[in-house]
Amino acid sequence: MSRALRGLPNVSPATRDLVMATAERLGYVASSAASGLATGRTLAMGVVLPNVSRWFYTTVLEGIDAELRAVGYDTILFNLGLKGQDRDRVFHRSILRKRTDGVIALCLDFTPEERRQLASLGHPTVVVGGPVPGLRHVGIDEFGVARAATEHLIRLGHRRIAHLGGDDEHGLNKRVPASRRRGFLRAMGAAGLDVPEPWLASGGFQITRGRDAALRLLQEPDRPTAVFAASDEMAIGVILAARELGLEVPRDVSVIGIDDHELAEVFALTTMAQDPYGQGRLAARMTLDELAGAGGRASVRVPTTLIERGSTAAPPADAREA
């Protein structure tokens, strides 16, 4: 009997024990489809993301899943795929099929149509890492974190600073790379520093592409003395490129990133730490709370901290005159 298994009241201890024991012996476990139909609760949450290959997404995912798992919720992956070809089909066939009680979306940009569809589902939706109009959101101050990183370099005495940013990838939230670039430019502008056009490079948030871009940047005769990369992965790419060119970090070039990636310590990378795992947990908690009727908490902006390791220092004396 259902009441006994689920620990509801009004069941005698004897009956409960009997039922439990029998269920155990038979290996009985309630079917989720049937109970979902009856209760309207699936005990599953959907996570919409562009891929499970990049550190940020998997780390957030790990946080979401940990929080959900702890309360008996399952995580369903709505991977839109890198090329985004299946995007429509994923939306219709999966997300809208009421397979989940709520949705957490990572760094995505939704079309008005998609937003309408999500809303029509009428279940809690939270966005992580890049605000979407009309949806609750947990993330960092993208503009501020970039400005702070840049100011750190300026404070050290750098004047020739390049920025390695992300691309506008189709379907991904364009606000993130854009806000970081604006934060960088604002800090530079406030310090009266110029940024030559080629010093606004882009590295797609990846180590390899960051390295490629840095290889170009650091081979110029008048190379920058510091690089602000919009993610640690790209910053690591810069460090790798510098080494390949025989440059020493931070003696010849300073590098700062954003994230506090798991490899940041190995590379002694100075970075603006954010906490994607925690953001994932928080987003899951917000979704669960809203589901429990706790009236949607507002969006949350989580803090970032400067972690100084060994990749930033004052520029070489000769560069300081320049």
Added chain:
Amino acid sequence: MSRALRGLPNVSPATRDLVMATAERLGYVASSAASGLATGRTLAMGVVLPNVSRWFYTTVLEGIDAELRAVGYDTILFNLGLKGQDRDRVFHRSILRKRTDGVIALCLDFTPEERRQLASLGHPTVVVGGPVPGLRHVGIDEFGVARAATEHLIRLGHRRIAHLGGDDEHGLNKRVPASRRRGFLRAMGAAGLDVPEPWLASGGFQITRGRDAALRLLQEPDRPTAVFAASDEMAIGVILAARELGLEVPRDVSVIGIDDHELAEVFALTTMAQDPYGQGRLAARMTLDELAGAGGRASVRVPTTLIERGSTAAPPADAREA
């Protein structure tokens, strides 16, 4: 009407169009719980894995999901969690709840009890990356790939070779690191080469831990001239450690790994390539095929290839005499 929406025969074109149009206008999408109840098909597959943080798992997952997505299947994450505390609960509450039509398990070791439970579910189960008795399996020849990697080093003239392997992590498939170690030892033995005890180090399949272990290994006065790491991540850790110690790869020390990790190229890492993405796709396909009644195909052993990049070379002349 259900028939029209699903494109079944015996529906007039006119009726179909009408139904489709109306559904579209109302934003109607069939509920998965109800249709799952009625058909016994959930159109979802479960993926059991230890975490979504390591490259191998996420790459396999990406492959699985791509294949499933293409046929309208959803992927449900059964993340056992690094510490494995929720393992039992995940098993009971999620996997056994008949939320999926099949299960794909990654690199896990199952207790006899867990295997019994999986079997009792009576739905297709495929294992990737480490055989489990009684379950169909896709993976590489773990023993052979390690032997081949080691033989490559021996062929180059190395005689002092260390092995950086994985740990026995609780709940993870112990056969993988064990087979690779045996493959290494077999190759060494066949060449009449000795392996001092401390040269069988362990780096937990991670860059950082691989680096730590290599730091110890390469600081010995009589250090090895080559290291065979059981994964590219650890091999990259070795390269990083070597650089920190002022050693040049491959001049001072050769390094070979297993995987063909996305960073292998950046580090010019010679490696035994496997294809986790392809393995994921294949595992998904096998599960789908079995579901379609195609009578479980047998286990599949996928090939590996030696990719020579720049991290292996003949040992220095003075070492060759030793």
Added chain:
DNA sequence: TTGAAAGCGTTACCAT
């Protein structure tokens, strides 16, 4: 405290 019955939203089968 327990048993019985209705209903959840589909699909599949059987009439029509």
Added chain:
DNA sequence: ATGGTAACGCTTTCAA
């Protein structure tokens, strides 16, 4: 080609 209806396996409500 179409409409009606039982059945899927659970939860919930109501009666006993």
